[in-house]
Amino acid sequence: MKPFILMRGIAVFVATLLLSSCASTNDPKLYAAEKPALELPQFFNGTIDAWGMFQDRSGKIIKRFTVVMRCEWQGDTGTLDEDFTYSDGTRQKRIWTLKKTSADNFTGTAPDVIGEAQGVVSGNTLHWNYVLALPVDGRVIHVDFDDWMVLMDDKLMLNRAIMSKYGIELGSVTLSFTKRSSK
Template sequence: MQRRSLLLAAAATPLALTGCASQSLSDYQAEKPVLDLARYFNGTVDAWGIFQDRSGRIVRRFTVVMDCRWEGNQGVLDEAFTYSDGSTQRRIWRLTKHADGRYTGTAEDVVGEASGQTVGNAFRWTYTLALPVDGTVYHVDLDDWMYLVDDRVMLNRATMSKFGVRLGEITLSFTKRTP
């Protein structure tokens, strides 16, 4: 009986671990509409977002107006943030489009270089952000996933962590303005 229980547990372990596996870009290969970052982030894009701490409590709300433009494989995303407490922030991304849907980017408050890739309707973007909190700057890692819903709407969910410990999540809804 004990042997049967051990065998059953051993057989069930891979199934349980599969449930914990993270998503992969290849999961979105067949999804439509296909995301072309240079086409979507071209012109003005508005966004509304929240930051939730690790308990799920919303600790910050914000809006973003993005002025986006591309010349060839070089893009600039000029983001103007307005937070619910009235404070503002600006981040200017400088992106480079590479082969196979790969992108790299820099911004003044990004440590090193961000890297990402599009597959189907999804974009995964990872980077380290220099985040000022109460006079101290912390380097936090972001694992950013974007999903194109249609030609105008994209949803974004990012996990913020430090030393592998999840600090919270950022959720955004982007809407591309029509010309």
């Protein structure tokens, strides 16, 4: 009888582990009560400076960069004009077009985004999912981004994005956005 009880205990333990691993910690609704509430058109309006880095999956810093963003909204459509400067001196431009599709949902497009980015705002958090055409060693690969932005206050937002391909993590991007004061 004891082996049966032991096996049953192990089965319950394994089932609990499996169920807990299925519970989503990546549900934006978990942050619904967090303040200050993120109003995307309000934060991404005007000029924003950002500082960031890309780390490979081992944690090694591969590139550092700065971004100057000029942002404006016309109704439910926003334009984020981004100028990147990398630590190696290279430059890149990306222009996002964001559209508010419902109270908490946004889509985004950019020339190097494959299809549409899908975003959900909840509380102080924006969660984006998209595929980026990323130039690597003379070729372009499509990389999945799981992108989380968290509003800290009316001037500061933190961002962490996990990059993956075929479900395998390639690395992460970390950014700090600071909104310039209006003069």
